[in-house]
Amino acid sequence: MRTTPAASVLLASACFTFLGCHDAPLSASEQPPSPKLAREEEAMLSAPEEVASYTLSASLDEKEHVVHGEGTIRFTNRTDTPTSSLWVHLYMNAFKNSKSVFLSEIVPGFRGSGSVTRWGAIDVKKFALKGSGEDLWARANRRPNGPDDESEAEIPLSAPIAPGQTIEIEMAWDTTLPSIVERTGFQDSFHMVGQWFPKLARLDEHAVWAHFPFHHLAEFYSDFGNYDVTLEVPDAYVVGATGVRSAALKEGAGAPATGHRRVRYTQKNVHDFAWTAWDHFVEREEKMGDVAVRILFPEGYDAIAERELATMRFAFPHFRARYGPYPYETLTLVHPLPNADEAGGMEYPTLITTGGAWAVPSFARAPEIITVHEFAHQYFYGLVASNEMKWPYLDEGFTSFAEMEAMQTWYGHAAVGRLGPLEVDEYGAQGVIGARNVHDDVIAQPAHKFRSGATYGSLIYSRMASILGTLRRTYGDAFIDAFGVYARRFRFRHPEPADFYATMESELGKDAAAFLEEAIAKKGWVDFAVGSVFGERSAGDKGLFGESANREKREGTAKDPVHYEGFIEILRRGTLVIPVEVEIRFKDGSRTRTTWDGKGEATRIPLDGPSYVASVVIDPDGKVLVDQDLSNNTTLLSGTPPSDVTFSIASLVSQWLLQVLFQ
Ligand SMILES: [Zn+2]
Structure with missing residues (x-):
């Protein structure tokens, strides 16, 4: 999901050209993967283990907005331990009443906080073991989280499912769709049908059911199978x-x-299934490489639909190069109708929803950003299928980075938009937004543990994107390779944070892994600042030297022709250790750059040359997106050339503008 309505995406992401944001060298999307990624791709899984497969039939009562469903779940215990129960998610019951876990946890300013004008529910009519016909639903604990919440159920089994054993469950149910809320429901005759069927929780490698009630801010988790x-x-x-x-x-x-028809959809190797139905959709189809892309949108949205298709023309080869081939035959984009905003900005396997107004000026990239973001979820959530509830940063954070990196590659400084001379770049603003709540909450925690929707949004999306973006800019293409290795190595798996850290350590080294762990698990922060600048024109030796008869008084002689000596002190405040560049600009117009490894609380860069310092700029290329305060990164000394003064003032104005916009 994206956190912000499309209209505010422009404001939510900005860095101004005159701030001096520079892109790292671009990698051509069309280039083949590096040898390292090619090797990783050879070893990559081509399909997941089939664990939970669903054969379902459903009919839509378009007048009552109810879906009548029936079908079977085929479940195989792939662990080496018997399991004596099943856990089933009934997400739609989150919208059954105001006392559900989801609705009683509501936090302002985030998705899912809109008012429900028609309650939703899922009523299980049948849940029986195929073969014996044993009614499992009769014995289910349907309120394992207290008397009010019915968004999951525990179902004890009369006989455990042995390792390797497959069972089939026959079921029937009715899903009453709510008014549009949290990416599901109906608006007029538009239906967005997500999280709509009884869905098994995931039985993890340790034979523990990773189950949970539907929490506010949180998403989902399940096993792969065929639908x-x-x-x-x-x-x-x-x-x-x-x-x-x-x-x-x-x-x-x-x-x-009568007056109805049936359509059948099949998809292997996914872990969810969503659908939409509306009698006013306009549709377009286009083959992009091997993928049949279909877009459904309201009348009058042709221009936006074209922009979303153009985005996919860029995105397929880009994401293929970065994270491996898209393994499915289809991708469906759904642009919801205008008053169904909460149906937009959501990801399901091979189906994503976009959103926004029918007209967005071409200089603002909101349609492109939301499309890239939701497509990125096909990788980080769809293929690399981490527990979204427990570690949302592995899902939304990694997706936000992939979105930002893709948009920067595509549009450079104008990744978010361009208005006259003003180019709006995503890297810098994600840094500003992400820095807002860095001391308030830790990133590595379940979605519903965050203090507020604001801290969740800024830390899980922007801060996490900035953390990875800092490594991307600091380590260059080595980070692209490392992140690409992670995406390939854990395709069709369910990685946890330890898997990510271990991959980063093996690919980038201990320092990068330590930076990540400090930033993600410990509220890590950093603020580089120019400390003191000291220097003087060298006058040679002065004073008394030697003893007794050998004592000599020296009056000093300036080195020929002119020579300055001294040092520049650079401070690193905070807990994050990351290398940083320092550019020293001299009065004679020359410049030097030094890279400090960032270890220690300060460093002194010696001055020894024919000209004195005009200005000092820390991180001149804006690589450290997590630098908490950019206003102390530049120091001007007397005699600074006007161009440097202009740059510095522009930087301060830019940062001030960013902070005003995003407070
Ligand atoms: Zn998202």
Whole structure:
């Protein structure tokens, strides 16, 4: 998901050209992966273990906004330990009443806080073991989180499921869609149907069910499998869904209701299935490489739809180079109708929802950013399937970095937009936004543990993007390779933070891994600042030298022709250790750059040359996106050339503007 409505994305991301943000050298999207990534790709999984597969049939009652479903779950215990229960998520019950965990946890200023005008629910009608017909639902604990919440259920089994054993469950249920909330529901005749069926929690490697009630701010987690879903909708409705669409079916249990048709979608190797149905969708299709891309959008949104398709033309080769091939045959983009904003900005396997107004000026890249962001989730969530509830930064944080890196590659300084001479760049502003709450909350915690939606948004999205962006700019393409190794090595797996740190340590070294752990797990922060600048024109030796008869008085003689000596002190406040460059500009116009490893609380850079210092600039290329305060990164001395004074004033004005915009 994206945190902000599309209209505010422009304001939520800015760094001004005259601030001096520079891009690291761009990598061409079309280039083949580096030898390291090519090797990693050879060893990459081509498919996950099939654990939880669903064969479902569902019919939409478009007038009551209810989905009637039935089908089977096929579950295999892939662990080496028997399991004696099942856990089932019933996410739609989060919108059943105001006392659900989700709605009672509401925090202002974030998604899911809109008012529900029609309650939603999921009512299980049947949940029985295939074969024996044993009714498992009768024994279910349907309120494991207290008397009010029904968003998950524990189902004890009469006989444990042995390692390697497969069971099938037959089920039937009714899903009453809520008014649009949290990326699901209906608005008029538009239906966005997500988290709509009884869905097994994930049985992790230790044979522990990773289950949870549907928490505010949090998302989902489940095992991979194959989906075969047949949907019955009114004839006039256009359907978009996860997977590959088959022609309308006439077979099946009974004929479709009069004026209705059935469509079937199948998709292997995914861990969720969502769909949408509306009788006013306009659709376009385009083949991009091997992928059939389909976009559904409201009438009058053609220009925005074209921009979203153009984004995908860029994104497929870019993400292929960065994180490996997109392994599915289809991608469906859904642009919801205007008054269904909360249905927008969401990711499901092979289906993403975008959002925003019908007209966005071309200088503002909101449609492109939201499209890139949601597509990035196909990798970080879809393929690299971490527990989104427990470690949201592995999902939203990594996706925000991938979005930012892609947009910077595509548009450079104008990644977020351009207005006259003002170019708005995503790196700098994510740094400013991410720095706001750095002392308030730790990044490495479950979504619902954050103090507020504000700290969650700024830390999980912007701060995490800035942390990775700092490494990308500091380590250059070595970081692209390292992050690309992680994306490939854990494709079709469920990595945890330790997997990420270990990959970064093996690929980039201990310092990078330590930086990440301090920043993510310990509220790490850093502020580089110019301390003192000391120097004087060298006058040679002065004073008394030697003893007794050998004592000599020296009056000093200036080195020929002119010579200055001294030092510049650079301070590193805070707890993050990261190398930083320092540029020294001299009055004669010359410049030197020094890289300090950032270890220790301060360093002195010796001065020894023919000209005195005009100005000192820490991190002149803006690589350290997590620097807490940029206003102390530049020091001007008397005699500074006007161009440097202009640069410095512009920097301060830019930072002030950023802070005003994002407070
Ligand atoms: Zn997201």
